[in-house]
Amino acid sequence: MTEATVETRVRFAETDGMGVTYHGNYLPWFEMARVALLDGMGIPYRDLEREGFLLPVLETGLTYHQPSRFDDRLRITVRLVEKPKARLRLAYRVERDGELLVEGFTVHAFVNRDFKAVRPPDRVEEAMRRAFGSHSA
Amino acid sequence: MTEATVETRVRFAETDGMGVTYHGNYLPWFEMARVALLDGMGIPYRDLEREGFLLPVLETGLTYHQPSRFDDRLRITVRLVEKPKARLRLAYRVERDGELLVEGFTVHAFVNRDFKAVRPPDRVEEAMRRAFGSHSA
């Protein structure tokens, strides 16, 4: 379990005057996939946040191959690309009917509410090890 | 001082596939004007928030007379419409070159971080009385 997929339908609110999805609006979709990935790993982000562990984005990059449009039904897939150490690196693909529209990545680190780097709770480290174990198995 | 005006320039991100500003994006502009009004009254929202006083929107309404478009330069004016009691009622106008595009209102109440209704700090009540005094003078 180092991968998750979510589906979304492009909202009119997410389009811009070019008639396509505004480029910044892919980041909340990446977030949806990331939230589903953490759910699948048994460490829902909602719980982490309540315990005071935040996982902000430190770096991101996106490549736009094709635009998406209002009402398009999209699949967003996220993948943990390497065994997480101090940082977590995730890769994303946005597809419509099997066609790749956008690729991207995010890099994260655990911080506390004052944005100081912290070690995540043990169960998070364990969940990540487990995820990678099952992946390589 | 029961009124404030701010200016903004429509961002491409704020437009939608109709080529006009998405109707929901007027609310952050109302917020900009409201923040400026509180500044002018000597009770910056930033300070209130730090002290644990939040001022959420309980009700809002907007009437759209004319669309605005990318790069339009708009003036947003906010006005305290009555002496605040438990609730604060504000009225807004969005104009372009003197033409009224959108009208609206918001209703607020002070709450604490748990969203329980609270009396605002004394200096807030005083600032509001002062604002209304100077207005009726």
Place this chain on the structure above:
Amino acid sequence: MTEATVETRVRFAETDGMGVTYHGNYLPWFEMARVALLDGMGIPYRDLEREGFLLPVLETGLTYHQPSRFDDRLRITVRLVEKPKARLRLAYRVERDGELLVEGFTVHAFVNRDFKAVRPPDRVEEAMRRAFGSHSA
């Protein structure tokens, strides 16, 4: 068929510094429900838009009873409140586990790409009559 319900999960992007959904972000959720309603009536908004018929929001109002928070699963229900004439009036309810959080309405009119009021295509008027007929039956 004068009603539709959609579900959504609150995105982190939709929350604000108060830790709750930003009040303006309910409007895209209303839009999701409205799009589903038009789908159910056999007149997808995507098709209308391609034919040059736009259905902008002329008026809206929202009352916030309770905040929603990150990761909440919400149901948004929209209802055509009266037989549409020149204007279309829709009412919305946002609920979490059966609890009403937010109520609202939108008023729309058909316009062309230059934002001039136009009569909708015949099939739209028919779909609306049909929807109301089945409702009152």
Place this chain on the structure above:
Amino acid sequence: MTEATVETRVRFAETDGMGVTYHGNYLPWFEMARVALLDGMGIPYRDLEREGFLLPVLETGLTYHQPSRFDDRLRITVRLVEKPKARLRLAYRVERDGELLVEGFTVHAFVNRDFKAVRPPDRVEEAMRRAFGSHSA
């Protein structure tokens, strides 16, 4: 003239449940700076768009060094990093009181309304040559 700077004040709408600016909301700020750069070069984006020339983002990347918060006053600087050829590459810096918070870049190409790559109008190519000439002088 290969650089432009704009100022913005963080809106509450732009913050998220972590109490900081949502990472995706830097992209509309990059856009504000880019629009100002094109203005300064004598080729306002608004005019290009009206003539049917769009300049979508093909690629972007952001590195977040420090969070920004509600009401922070930020400076966003954009710079044309090389003489534009088929693609336009821009670099951005977001600063608060001289402290670098976020860096990023965007890559663009001119397309027509059907998103087919096109040569920009002659006056655009000329404006870009002129901008670079004055820069190297």
